[in-house]
């Protein structure tokens with residue numbers, strides 16, 4: 001066997017065969033193999049998860065994470081198997097909203113296992129990687145995007161009906177990486193508030209969807225109005241000074257109950273943006289201080305008040321999304 005063209009180099013041996021791969025080639029082969037395995041894992045994840053929905057906005061603070069967690073919980077309320085993938089490394093608050101604050105990654109057999117939050121929703125968050133949540137993570141672009149790819153490929157989601165993907169604000173590299181890595185994304189839900197600036201930014205998100213080649217499922221208007229309820233004299237007329245110099249008049253019922261909605265910002269902005277771009281309007285979510293409390297104490301509004309006005313508003317948005325997903329063979333509307 002002295003003339004065998006193949007020589008196997010064992011670790012520790014400094015004998016290098018002329019026909020064997022050089023250390024550099026070996027490394028390249030290993031990288032290619034790891035990449036192939038990850039691609040296969042992504043494809044399997046793609047098959048095991050029926051619907052994948054990205055939640056985006058042009059601007060931070062419009063309630064993207066509140067909407068992502070709310071949609072996930074509302075779908076779970078319907079009995080679906082749901083997961084949330086929280087891509088936001090710089091400001092990850094999904095774990096907090098899902099009652100999973102302080103969790104760390106659970107790895108078994110080299111696979112990452114999601115944590116289970118409220119209503120059994122599976123959660124994977126970049127926050128699970130943080131040593132200390134007060135220390136912001138500053139990851140350079142390529143490392144960050146590599147970590148995202150690894151996250152998607154290495155998570156053991158099991159079978160899911162819906163995966164909701166929450167992003168950092170803006171039209172950055174993260175959605176592009178996810179769109180290129182995860183096959184068959186149904187589309188994106190764009191979150192906006194009625195304010196003009198947030199609206200302008202959501203227009204950017206819609207245009208961005210063209211470059212991602214991911215369909216827009218529709219626009220959700222968050223913090224849309226504030227519902228005031230109370231009691232006064234039965235069957236009487238009430239007059240209330242509303243923002244913007246408007247006056248709202250309403251009448252109480254026979255028991256004296258009244259309820260009306262104040263438009264704190266501006267009315268119907270999300271709807272008109274959706275109309276302007278020819279994408280569906282999925283509905284409005286009220287301004288509800290319970291969301292802020294839920295973000296602080298870890299009990300989401302949908303969990304603390306499962307039949308309340310906010311949970312009902314979410315279930316309507318979910319129904320509108322499901323309508324879009326069943327409309328056409330490959331999900332929502334695609335703008336190209």
Ligand SMILES: Nc1ncnc2c1ncn2[C@@H]1O[C@H](COP(=O)(O)OP(=O)(O)O)[C@@H](O)[C@H]1O
Nearest residue numbers: 060061062063064065066223286287288291292
């Ligand atoms: N509909 C709402 N009513 C009241 N507060 C809200 C509502 N939506 C979001 N918030 C609050 O606004 C803040 C930002 O929301 P968040 O979901 O973290 O936004 P984003 O993910 O877009 O940065 C949080 O304190 C959240 O509790």
Ligand SMILES: [Mg+2]
Nearest residue numbers: 064065088093
């Ligand atoms: Mg967020």
